Amino acid sequence: xxxxxxxxxxxxxxxxxxxxxxxFLLTSSIDTDQGITRKLPPPQPKDQKAIDIKDRNVLKVxxxxxxxxxxxxxxxxxxxxxxxAKLFLAxxxxxxxxxxxxxxxxxxxxxxxxxxxxxxxKNDRGTSYETYIQVQNELTAAINELRNELSKQKFGVxxxxxxxxxxxxxxSKAVPVSISEAEPENIGGN
Amino acid sequence: xxxxxxxxxxxxxxxxxxxxxxxxxxxLFFFMVITTIRSSSLLVKIAPxxxxxxxxxxxxxxxxxxxxxxxxxxxxxxxxxIQLNDSxxxxxxxxxxxxxxxxxRNEFDRKVLTTSLKVDAETKMGIVTDxxxxxxxxxAYKINxxxxxxDAFTTR
Numbered sequence: 001x002x003x004x005x006x007x008x009x010x011x012x013x014x015x016x017x018x019x020x021x022x023x024f025l026l027t028s029s030i031d032t033d034q035g036i037t038r039k040l041p042p043p044q045p046k047d048q049k050a051i052d053i054k055d056r057n058v059l060k061v062x063x064x065x066x067x068x069x070x071x072x073x074x075x076x077x078x079x080x081x082x083x084x085a086k087l088f089l090a091x092x093x094x095x096x097x098x099x100x101x102x103x104x105x106x107x108x109x110x111x112x113x114x115x116x117x118x119x120x121x122k123n124d125r126g127t128s129y130e131t132y133i134q135v136q137n138e139l140t141a142a143i144n145e146l147r148n149e150l151s152k153q154k155f156g157v158x159x160x161x162x163x164x165x166x167x168x169x170x171x172s173k174a175v176p177v178s179i180s181e182a183e184p185e186n187i188g189g190n
Numbered sequence: 191x192x193x194x195x196x197x198x199x200x201x202x203x204x205x206x207x208x209x210x211x212x213x214x215x216x217x218l219f220f221f222m223v224i225t226t227i228r229s230s231s232l233l234v235k236i237a238p239x240x241x242x243x244x245x246x247x248x249x250x251x252x253x254x255x256x257x258x259x260x261x262x263x264x265x266x267x268x269x270x271x272i273q274l275n276d277s278x279x280x281x282x283x284x285x286x287x288x289x290x291x292x293x294x295r296n297e298f299d300r301k302v303l304t305t306s307l308k309v310d311a312e313t314k315m316g317i318v319t320d321x322x323x324x325x326x327x328x329x330a331y332k333i334n335x336x337x338x339x340x341d342a343f344t345t346r
Contacts, residue, residue: 042329137243
């Protein structure tokens with residue numbers, strides 16, 4: 001005759017799993033890593049000649065060691081930077097002192113005018129990281145907003161809601177991330 | 191009406207706690223999946239700046255971290271220091287770090303490796319620029335400035 005095994009007492013099982021649960025809660029962190037993504041340019045070859053870019057196609061953004069901003073030679077507030085960058089890159093009035101627009105054929109969008117404008121960002125070694133990120137953030141915001149506007153106009157949805165990789169690629173080409181960082185310089189000292 | 195009267199005092203039946211452990215285990219697995227265990231303990235103080243245009247880093251396993259900030263230990267001064275893995279490092283050792291990080295991934299992942307710069311907001315750009323230059327030399331072009339999320343400036 002088979003012996004019947006007595007039932008296991010599982011009352012403490014819950015306590016043990018609670019203990020594990022608290023352990024994992026304490027040792028882990030839920031912080032999702034997020035931030036501003038950038039692509040660094042490859043190192044400059046030694047014999048590189050300076051590339052000629054027309055003056056009207058460059059938006060010079062300078063940040064000094066006291067975290068002050070100078071855009072096209074004029075001091076401005078960080079809150080005005082986004083609008084200035086948007087105006088520069090879109091050139092809605094086709095002004096002659098703003099960047100040239102180049103007619104390009106992009107698959108998915110057809111003929112579209114792409115700005116030749118480049119934002120040149122230069123900061124001092126003494127600039128605080130906080131300010132640098134704020135400037136990068138505002139410039140990114142300008143590009144993102146322009147992409148959004150184009151995406152809404154062409155496809156009817158915001159850029160971040162686009163699903164088709166072809167469309168995303170097309171918009172990214174029509175409004176490229178044209179931020180160039182100057183080779184570092186030490187002007188204001190540390 | 192004696193027939194409706196129950197014989198003896200009533201006792202409340204014990205609650206069956208058999209499924210309790212299952213529920214807790216479910217919790218446990220949920221937390222284990224959504225969280226990450228801190229791999230290296232921080233030696234530098236990092237309070238990242240806030241930005242509105244943030245992107246999430248997709249794959250944790252394809253990200254290597256560089257920390258820059260003031261040392262937590264007060265005896266080490268207030269000069270910003272670089273932390274790689276579990277120790278302080280100099281700018282010169284970044285290239286070796288990038289190579290080591292690359293070696294530890296398989297071949298398909300090497301091209302999409304991102305370097306996340308976790309930098310304290312009060313740091314001066316000088317040291318950050320040096321790190322960026324080293325990253326360029328090492329060929330680690332994809333970088334991410336780690337920030338917290340905030341709302342965009344309201345336009346007037």
